[in-house]
Amino acid sequence: MAIYKVTVATGDMMEAGTNNSISITLVGTYGESRQTTVSFLFLPGKEKSLSVHCGQDLGPIVLIRLHKWRLFLEDAWFCKDVRVTAPNGTLYRFPCYQWLEGVTTVEVREGSGKKLVDDKLQILKEHRRQELAARQEAYRWKNFAQGWPRCLNVDSIFELDSNIQFSRIRATSFTGFLIFQGASHFLSGFLLRRTSWNSLDEMRTIFSRTKGRDIGGCLESPALPLA
Secondary structure (H helix, E strand, C coil), rough: CEEEEEEEEEEECCCCCCCCEEEEEEECCCCCCCCCEEECCCCCCCCEEEEECHHHHHEEEECCCEEECCCCCCCCCEEEEEEECCCCCEEEEEEEEEEEEECEEEEEEEECCCHHHHCCHHHHHHHHHHHHHHHHHCCCCEECCCCCCCCEECCHHHCCCCCCCCHHHHHHHHHHHHHHHHHHHHHCCCCCCCCCCCCCCHHHHHHHHCCCCCCCCCCCCCCCCCC
């Protein structure tokens, strides 16, 4: 009997936790473990620890599978990373940093950097092939207009996977920042101005009033020089 100690960490951003079921499978060079339930409740910024019992030594752990399925309502989960300690004390780290949505299985490689020629196992070669195919599907390009740079072939950002979209937390912060900027420029007389500027100094006065302020986690860049 070989016992592996596993620690699963949830991201600390808002709504990163889930009440859906998460289970894990360890994949080593000698075989893989059975699917083992981690928990039915994950809180943001917290870790869950468990023991995975195997009938034999799995050898070096090269891959893990995270399985997510919902009981009633869908509740997305952001996995930060997974750490696996083998019976001999070797620690394996699996950086994840992605959202798991719906009923899904996500494979995560061990964190050591590897080149294509380093993938001796067929399971790692197949994982690399599937990862490449998924990226090619996610990042499809089109020409917006003749002579323009190519752009993503989607009509809305909401068509993109959550892991590609700008984070909801950061998007909310930017929205708050834009509202603040709009109100600030309105009060300073910029938005309703119907006459020409008198000088560059007058323009600098308007745009420097919010210089360097941190609004909702978004730091405004200093105004570019106008002359």
